[in-house]
Amino acid sequence: xxxxxxxxxxxxxxxxxxxxxxxxxxxxxxxxxxxxxxxxxxxxxxxxxxxxxxxxxxxxxxxxxxxxxxxxxxxxxxxxxxxxxxxxxxxxxxxxxxxxxxxxxxxxxxxxx
Numbered sequence: 001x002x003x004x005x006x007x008x009x010x011x012x013x014x015x016x017x018x019x020x021x022x023x024x025x026x027x028x029x030x031x032x033x034x035x036x037x038x039x040x041x042x043x044x045x046x047x048x049x050x051x052x053x054x055x056x057x058x059x060x061x062x063x064x065x066x067x068x069x070x071x072x073x074x075x076x077x078x079x080x081x082x083x084x085x086x087x088x089x090x091x092x093x094x095x096x097x098x099x100x101x102x103x104x105x106x107x108x109x110x111x112x113x
Contacts (some may be wrong), residue, residue: 001105007098021081033063
């Protein structure tokens with residue numbers, strides 16, 4: 001299994017559109033692209049953290065956009081949601097930025113297994 005942790009700052013006026021886009025993207029990836037789940041967290045000082053799980057890195061990389069653009073195979077509404085999230089990130093380039101953290105899952109106790 002493969003997991004990715006995303007950390008980012010949002011301004012209060014961006015929160016609802018970001019959540020809407022994230023939900024749309026996650027639901028599509030769960031239903032159509034092999035994602036195993038995701039969780040979005042809000043912390044203090046406008047810090048947001050998202051956690052996403054995939055069966056492997058190859059499956060995730062085939063769905064999630066590269067640095068340049070969303071995957072051309074994705075439906076227009078999902079591509080638009082990804083572009084909105086990327087625009088928010090650009091708008092926030094004056095805020096502290098964090099790299100994504102890619103992880104191989106070693107022992108999964110998330111659901112008490």
